[in-house]
Amino acid sequence: MSERQQPVIGIVQRTRKSPFFEATRHWGAKAYTVYNHMLMPLYYDTPQADYWKLITGVTLWDVAVERQVEISGPDAFHLVEYLTPRDLSRCQVGQCKYIPLTAEDGGLVNDPVLLRLGEAHFWLSLADSDVLLWAKGLALGLGLNVTITEPDVSPLAVQGPKAQLVMAALFGAWVEKLGFFRFRETELAGIPLVVARSGWSKQGGFELYLRDSRYGEQLWDMIMAAGQAYDIAPAAPSGIERIESGLLSYGNDMTLAHNPFEVGLGAYCDLDKTADFIGRATLRRIKAEGVRRQLVGLELAGPERAGNEQHWPLYYQEVPSGAVTSATYSPRLQKNIALAIVTTERAKPGPPLTVDTPEGLVAATVVPLPFIDPSNK
Amino acid sequence: MSERQQPVIGIVQRTRKSPFFEATRHWGAKAYTVYNHMLMPLYYDTPQADYWKLITGVTLWDVAVERQVEISGPDAFHLVEYLTPRDLSRCQVGQCKYIPLTAEDGGLVNDPVLLRLGEAHFWLSLADSDVLLWAKGLALGLGLNVTITEPDVSPLAVQGPKAQLVMAALFGAWVEKLGFFRFRETELAGIPLVVARSGWSKQGGFELYLRDSRYGEQLWDMIMAAGQAYDIAPAAPSGIERIESGLLSYGNDMTLAHNPFEVGLGAYCDLDKTADFIGRATLRRIKAEGVRRQLVGLELAGPERAGNEQHWPLYYQEVPSGAVTSATYSPRLQKNIALAIVTTERAKPGPPLTVDTPEGLVAATVVPLPFIDPSNK
Numbered sequence A, B: 001m002s003e004r005q006q007p008v009i010g011i012v013q014r015t016r017k018s019p020f021f022e023a024t025r026h027w028g029a030k031a032y033t034v035y036n037h038m039l040m041p042l043y044y045d046t047p048q049a050d051y052w053k054l055i056t057g058v059t060l061w062d063v064a065v066e067r068q069v070e071i072s073g074p075d076a077f078h079l080v081e082y083l084t085p086r087d088l089s090r091c092q093v094g095q096c097k098y099i100p101l102t103a104e105d106g107g108l109v110n111d112p113v114l115l116r117l118g119e120a121h122f123w124l125s126l127a128d129s130d131v132l133l134w135a136k137g138l139a140l141g142l143g144l145n146v147t148i149t150e151p152d153v154s155p156l157a158v159q160g161p162k163a164q165l166v167m168a169a170l171f172g173a174w175v176e177k178l179g180f181f182r183f184r185e186t187e188l189a190g191i192p193l194v195v196a197r198s199g200w201s202k203q204g205g206f207e208l209y210l211r212d213s214r215y216g217e218q219l220w221d222m223i224m225a226a227g228q229a230y231d232i233a234p235a236a237p238s239g240i241e242r243i244e245s246g247l248l249s250y251g252n253d254m255t256l257a258h259n260p261f262e263v264g265l266g267a268y269c270d271l272d273k274t275a276d277f278i279g280r281a282t283l284r285r286i287k288a289e290g291v292r293r294q295l296v297g298l299e300l301a302g303p304e305r306a307g308n309e310q311h312w313p314l315y316y317q318e319v320p321s322g323a324v325t326s327a328t329y330s331p332r333l334q335k336n337i338a339l340a341i342v343t344t345e346r347a348k349p350g351p352p353l354t355v356d357t358p359e360g361l362v363a364a365t366v367v368p369l370p371f372i373d374p375s376n377k
Helices: A021-026 A047-056 A076-083 A131-142 A163-171 A213-230 A239-244 A280-289 B021-026 B047-056 B076-083 B131-142 B163-171 B213-230 B239-244 B280-289
Strands: A031-035 A038-043 A059-062 A068-072 A096-098 A108-110 A113-118 A121-125 A147-149 A154-159 A183-188 A191-196 A205-210 A233-235 A293-300 A312-316 A319-330 A335-343 A353-357 A360-367 B031-035 B038-043 B059-062 B068-072 B096-098 B108-110 B113-118 B121-125 B147-149 B154-159 B183-188 B191-196 B205-210 B233-235 B293-300 B312-316 B319-330 B335-343 B353-357 B360-367
Touching: A021 A059, A021 A213, A031 B031, A038 A047, A038 A059, A047 A059, A047 A233, A047 A239, A059 A213, A068 A076, A068 A131, A076 A121, A076 A131, A108 A131, A113 A191, A121 A205, A131 A147, A131 B131, A154 A163, A154 A213, A163 A183, A163 A205, A163 A213, A191 A213, A205 A213, A239 A319, A239 A335, A293 A319, A293 A353, A312 A335, A335 A353, A335 A360, B021 B059, B021 B213, B038 B047, B038 B059, B047 B059, B047 B233, B047 B239, B059 B213, B068 B076, B068 B131, B076 B121, B076 B131, B108 B131, B113 B191, B121 B205, B131 B147, B154 B163, B154 B213, B163 B183, B163 B205, B163 B213, B191 B213, B205 B213, B239 B319, B239 B335, B293 B319, B293 B353, B312 B335, B335 B353, B335 B360
Parallel strands: A059 A233, B059 B233
Antiparallel strands: A031 A038, A059 A154, A068 A121, A068 A147, A096 A113, A113 A121, A154 A205, A183 A191, A191 A205, A293 A335, A293 A360, A312 A319, A312 A353, A319 A335, A353 A360, B031 B038, B059 B154, B068 B121, B068 B147, B096 B113, B113 B121, B154 B205, B183 B191, B191 B205, B293 B335, B293 B360, B312 B319, B312 B353, B319 B335, B353 B360
């Protein structure tokens, strides 16, 4: 497919624009995708050049597509607990939690980060599906006393080993002391923000939730100006880095057709938590019976190859045994690596599997995740 | 914005591929968008050249992005009635119905076409939002006895004045007698299909709902072969034709923030229907009080101009009075036309309004919809 001319993206009103869209065009985003009905930049230089800037320095990402579902009102906490198998009974105001959302059959509806802004005031910072409709439908059907909206909130991410330096220059010393997955409501030159130590990379960094879209370009420019001393570059969530780090992408590595135990999210399922939640009976059964397929890491043989546009079928001795969900060349490992969902009997290191790529059959072996552990740096 | 290089679209696993995707690449689709998490071709030649092929001949569209929500089971009819203000009490098996879906506040969740396949077996052929989650959330909350899935169903559209000739060559005489918004379950060389006289243009035509994605390329090729005698061309839903014809696009001209009465869909709201439905109380109040803004047609002055990538704000004597939602040049009218949502006092023909386009201010006048009525041809 790589020989074919890459098609352009149609930019129409329906594909919403983030408050940073004009800035991303100005800074030269070369490719976009659509995520939560909104355009998201994918890369500015090349995906690999952008990756090295993330690994070695600091990058600024427009992740406004992480739309928020705001849940408030007397039944807000009850609804949020009901949405996820994760136990939230000790979740504090000012805390973020990664919470897989499950359906009745255990399938994954989304895997947002929860922010608790108040005792009865939550944001779900979404992956790519309309959780707004899911939550509204549930609340209406259950007759809950909640207000559910998509507020005017648009995150930016500052990611990379030098992110803290840029953030300290902007916000002062307190931001350096902010704990992982903790946030603070604050402002910058009057621009209302939530600042969290979080982000979809393992290179360290922060997310800035802009609470008034009119200030998009001003905020972008302020971060770029403060980052100049650290050679900050525009970039985007890196498909390379996140696979190396074993971070899953909803829609790529898991969907409504997968349950948390199949994709390595069992640690976020507190099946005996006190609060009721959707899918408890099914997830208990799945946990007891064991899963039939599992997400694993793979190393693929051969020279550097392009990432996958679709699933690549996977075989063990010509028996269909799963599919590659996300593949990339790892510049740090100098190997082709991938996430794959395979039948349980193939989920451990063992004899090589065969992957059917557009360029032909390739040998692959199962390896532990993550491919690169940042704590070993 | 037109001076800037148009960015490419990132093709990743997350953006799903229709069963016709390889065919659309092979036939030279130059631009894509993402709709219901799936890639959709936008044009092959130029948007205007594709438009003329639709107006004068016959075109084949990959509209697999019109994903189906299948609702079946004892409470299926109850749920479908509950989703829409439209009265479905006389909807027959084999019939299609355009049914706006509303939320409790009257806002539009989606505007699918309903297909009744059996007394308790329905498809909602969707515009761009996750109605699967909306319907599942409601059913779970209400404790309904229904099964709700996204089946393996992928529509193609054959549209244009010569569509019937191509369809008769493929299916025989019965298809010529199929009434508007009627469908039949059938097959073609063993490929399971639903064939409906429907489609998102006013040029006449059919939709073929492929019920087994393995046959995507075979079906595409069969239609292309049968259409060769009629000079069939690959194309896509035409932004030009649908604006000329006054067809609304969910996400462009209406969203969850708009109610049916604001966007001219009042005729589909049977507020006194027997079955209960979501939003009745609010919609009754809105109807009684009258709306504060309304969708209208506009003619814009000046030479041929490009369509809009975003809303264009609209003023009356410098007072903000709404926004253009969809703009195009009409090759048949040789005028710039647009759909806009304006304050009610500006919703009738009157003194000119001013539209703030990226190329500067342009005078606009309100005109009746549709711009072109195919029954007057």
